[in-house]
Amino acid sequence: MTRTGPKTNAPDTNATLERFVDSQPIIAMLNMLAQTGRDSFKETSPWEVCLCALILKMEPKCKVQRILESLPHDKSPMDEADFLNTMAHMGYYCRPADSALDHIDERLLPGVFIPGQGEPCIVLWRDSKGDLQFYDPISKLISNVPPSFDQNGKVWFFQKYDENRAATSQFMRKGSGYSWFRALLGRFKGTFAQVMTAGLILNCIALVTPLFIMLVYDRVIAAGSPGTLPMLAVGVFIAIGFEWKLRNIRSTGLSWLAGRLDNIVSNKIFAHLIGLSPNLIEKASVAAQIARIKTFESVRDFFSGSVFLSLLEAPFVFISIIAVAFIAGPLVFVPLFMILAYLGLFYAMRHKIKVSIRLAAKASSARQQFTIETFEKLDGIRAHGLRNKWQEKFRHLSGREMMTHFELGWLGMIAETLAHSLTVIAAVATVGFGVHLIWEGSMQTGALVATMILVWRILTPFYSLCTMIPRLEQLRNSIAQVNDLMDIETEREEARSYSRLAKLKGEISMHNASFRYNDDTDAVFQNLSFEARPGDLVVITGNNGTGKATILKLIKSLHSPTQGTIRIDGFDIRQLDAPHLRRQIAYVPKQPHFFNGSIIENMRLSNPMASRDDVIKALELADAWCDIEKFQDGLDTIIGSHSKTKLTSSLATRLSLARAYLHPASILLIDELPNALLSSKTGQNLKDYLSRAKGKRTIIFCSYRKDFMKLADTIVWLRGLDNPITGSTDILFDMMNTSQEVA
Known part of the structure; x- marks a missing residue:
C-alpha cells in the first residue's frame, strides 16, 4: 500500500476513498460477473477492471444485473470500444479529449486515461496538493503517480445521460415544436452547412463553363484571336479541378449522412417497437411490423440519391438566373416563366399521385399479409383442399396490387412527359427569343449558347422535382410514419410516473x-x-x-x-x-x-x-x-x-x-x-x-x-x-x- 496517495481533503468522501483503497468490492464484482459465464472477467484484464472500478466510483449501489444487461453479447476480452459501449448502455454520455495529464479539468473527473503507450487507468480526482490520483487496474492501487510514463494521450469523460435534454425527446420537442425526424436532423447541422456551402461554391464555379464557351465564340472565333484560348483553357481546367474536389467533399458528406441516419433511425425504430406495450404490438400483423422496420429505407435512398442533390441545387438557381440576366437581359423571363409552369405542374399532379400511392400501399399490404397468412396456414390449406380457392384469392389480390401500381406508374410517367415537354418548350423559346435579340444586336451568338446552358441548369432541379413526385410523396409518408411511431410512449417512458416494488411478497x-x-x-x-x-x-x-x-x-x-x-x-x-x-x-x-x-x-x-x-x-x-x-x-x-x-x-x-x-x-x-x-x-x-x-x-x-x-x-x-x-x-x-x- 506504499503507493496509496493521501486521503485528506480529497473531493470525495472517506467512505468512497476507502472503497477504492480496498479493492475487495471491485474483486467481488469481477468474480460475480465471471460467475455468470463472462470468462474475460476471470482474467482481470485492464478494461474489465477499469469498468468495475469506474462503475463503483460513479454508482456505488449499482446492481450486477444492470451491468450484465449492458455488456456486449460477445464474451471475448473487452477493448476500448466494448468499454465505451457498455458505459453508453448504462446511460452515460462518453466524451473524448486529447490532452496531457496536467491539463485535465478536475470538474470532469472521474475519467479513463489512455496513454499513447501503456494500459488504461482511471483518473479519480485532485488531492489537496493539486496532484491527480490514479487507479491502476494492474496493481489495483491508488497513487499520484500514473501507471504509464507517457503523460500524453486520450481521456474519456463520462456524464449521466439526461433524456430530456436530447433534442428528440418529447420534452424538448414540445418547446421547439419540431417533429421527431426534424429534431433528429438538427444533429447534422454541421454536415448540412458543409454540403450547402459546397453547393454554393459549386454553382459559382459552374458559371465558368458557359462563360468560357461565350468567350470562345465571341472573343476567339468571331475576333479571330486564338492566342487567348490557352489562357481561357487553363482557367477552365483549374475550375474543373476545384469542382471535382468540392463534388467529392459533398458526395462524401451526403453518403455519411445517409448511412448515419439509416443507422440511427433503424435502430431507434427497432428499439421503440420492442419497448412498446404488448397490447399495441400484438394488434398489428407481422407484415405491418416488418413494414415499420423497413419504413426508413426510402428515406435513406432519398438522401443518397440524385433527387436530394437536385433539391440542394434549387436554392442556388438564383446565381444562374442573375448570370442570364447579366448576359441576355430580357431572355431571363423565359426560365422564370418555366419555373412557374413547373411548380404548377407539380401541385396539379401531386394530389392525384398522393391518392394513388395510398391505394397502392393498401393493396401491397393486403397481398403481403395474405402471403404471410398462407405460410402460417399451409397445412390447413392442404388438409381442407383450399388450394384452388386460395390461389384464386391470391390472383385477385395480386391483380389489384398490379393495377394500383400501374396507375401510379402511369401518373408518374404523365408528370415526367409533361415536365419534359416544358423543358423542350423552354429550349425553343430561349433560342427563338435569343435569335431576335441577336438580329437586333442586343446580344451575340456566344451569349445565346451560354444562356442555353444556364437555362438547362436553372430548370434541371424543377424538372427532377416533377419527375420524382411519387418518390417525394413516399418520402413524406415514411417520415410521417416514423414521427407517429416515435410519438407513442414506450413502457419505459410511461414507467417514469409509475411505482416500483423492490421485492414482491406474492399477494x-x-x-x-x-x-x-x-x-x-x-x-x-x-x-x-x-x-x-x-x-x-x-x-x-x-x-x-x-x-x-x-x-x-x-x-x-x-x-x-x-x-x-x-x-x-x-x-x-x-x-x-x-x-x-x-x-x-x-x-x-x-x-x-x-x-x-x-x-x-x-x-x-x-x-x-x-x-x-x-x-x-x-x-x-x-x-x-x-x-x-x-x-x-x-x-x-x-x-x-x-x-x-x-x-x-x-x-x-x-x-x-x-x-x-x-x-x-x-x-x-x-x-x-x-x-x-x-x-x-x-x-x-x-x-x-x-x-x-x-x-x-x-x-x-x-x-x-x-x-x-x-x-x-x-x-x-x-x-x-x-x-x-x-x-x-x-x-x-x-x-x-x-x-x-x-x-
Whole structure:
C-alpha cells in the first residue's frame, strides 16, 4: 500500500476513498460477473477492471444485473470500444479529449486515461496538493503517480445521460415544436452547412463553363484571336479541378449522412417497437411490423440519391438566373416563366399521385399479409383442399396490387412527359427569343449558347422535382410514419410516473376482472374475482379458450384488464412499472421460447447470477439434465431458430420449466403443460416442488388434472360465457362433478 496517495481533503468522501483503497468490492464484482459465464472477467484484464472500478466510483449501489444487461453479447476480452459501449448502455454520455495529464479539468473527473503507450487507468480526482490520483487496474492501487510514463494521450469523460435534454425527446420537442425526424436532423447541422456551402461554391464555379464557351465564340472565333484560348483553357481546367474536389467533399458528406441516419433511425425504430406495450404490438400483423422496420429505407435512398442533390441545387438557381440576366437581359423571363409552369405542374399532379400511392400501399399490404397468412396456414390449406380457392384469392389480390401500381406508374410517367415537354418548350423559346435579340444586336451568338446552358441548369432541379413526385410523396409518408411511431410512449417512458416494488411478497388479487381482445368481440371471461395470499397455490381450470393463459398474461402485465382490477401486494398493476414487474415474476408459457445462444445462456435469462451448479440442479428437477448430457457440448450447446441442434417439444417444455425453477421470484406462473409430461418423472417432480414451495412462492398453475388440483389452496373454474367460480378444492370438486352429471 506504499503507493496509496493521501486521503485528506480529497473531493470525495472517506467512505468512497476507502472503497477504492480496498479493492475487495471491485474483486467481488469481477468474480460475480465471471460467475455468470463472462470468462474475460476471470482474467482481470485492464478494461474489465477499469469498468468495475469506474462503475463503483460513479454508482456505488449499482446492481450486477444492470451491468450484465449492458455488456456486449460477445464474451471475448473487452477493448476500448466494448468499454465505451457498455458505459453508453448504462446511460452515460462518453466524451473524448486529447490532452496531457496536467491539463485535465478536475470538474470532469472521474475519467479513463489512455496513454499513447501503456494500459488504461482511471483518473479519480485532485488531492489537496493539486496532484491527480490514479487507479491502476494492474496493481489495483491508488497513487499520484500514473501507471504509464507517457503523460500524453486520450481521456474519456463520462456524464449521466439526461433524456430530456436530447433534442428528440418529447420534452424538448414540445418547446421547439419540431417533429421527431426534424429534431433528429438538427444533429447534422454541421454536415448540412458543409454540403450547402459546397453547393454554393459549386454553382459559382459552374458559371465558368458557359462563360468560357461565350468567350470562345465571341472573343476567339468571331475576333479571330486564338492566342487567348490557352489562357481561357487553363482557367477552365483549374475550375474543373476545384469542382471535382468540392463534388467529392459533398458526395462524401451526403453518403455519411445517409448511412448515419439509416443507422440511427433503424435502430431507434427497432428499439421503440420492442419497448412498446404488448397490447399495441400484438394488434398489428407481422407484415405491418416488418413494414415499420423497413419504413426508413426510402428515406435513406432519398438522401443518397440524385433527387436530394437536385433539391440542394434549387436554392442556388438564383446565381444562374442573375448570370442570364447579366448576359441576355430580357431572355431571363423565359426560365422564370418555366419555373412557374413547373411548380404548377407539380401541385396539379401531386394530389392525384398522393391518392394513388395510398391505394397502392393498401393493396401491397393486403397481398403481403395474405402471403404471410398462407405460410402460417399451409397445412390447413392442404388438409381442407383450399388450394384452388386460395390461389384464386391470391390472383385477385395480386391483380389489384398490379393495377394500383400501374396507375401510379402511369401518373408518374404523365408528370415526367409533361415536365419534359416544358423543358423542350423552354429550349425553343430561349433560342427563338435569343435569335431576335441577336438580329437586333442586343446580344451575340456566344451569349445565346451560354444562356442555353444556364437555362438547362436553372430548370434541371424543377424538372427532377416533377419527375420524382411519387418518390417525394413516399418520402413524406415514411417520415410521417416514423414521427407517429416515435410519438407513442414506450413502457419505459410511461414507467417514469409509475411505482416500483423492490421485492414482491406474492399477494395477488383480482376483483371483477374482465377481458376482451377487441371491442367487437365477446369477453374471454368476465367478473373474475379471487385472492391468493403469499405462498398460496392457485390452480386455474376450464375448457380450451376460456382464458387460462390470458389470466397469466394479465398477472404478468402483458395485457391490461378491460374491466376490474388486478392487484399485486395491494398495488394495481396499472400503477406499477410493467418491465420491472415482469422481471420479478417467473413464467412458464405454453409455447416455450429460446433465443440463439447456448443452453446455459438461455437458462440464465431468468437468473443471470445463477452458477453452473444451480443450472444443473434446476435441469435435474425438470428431468432435462439427462438429455442435455447427451449433447456433445452439454450446457454450451447452441440452440435457437438458427442452430443445428433442434429441441423436441418435450425437451423445450422441460427447459422452460427448469428456467422457472431457477428464477428467484416469489411468484411463479405455469401455463398448461402436456399431459404426457405431467404423467412422467417431470410431473412427479413438479408435484413435489409444488408441495415444498407452499408458503414460500405464490404459484398459479393452469391444469385440468385433479391430482394437481388437490394440491391447490384455491381453484378458479373458468366456464366460458358464464361467470367464473372460485373456491376451495372440496367445494369446486363437488360443483364440477354435479356439472358433469347434468351434462
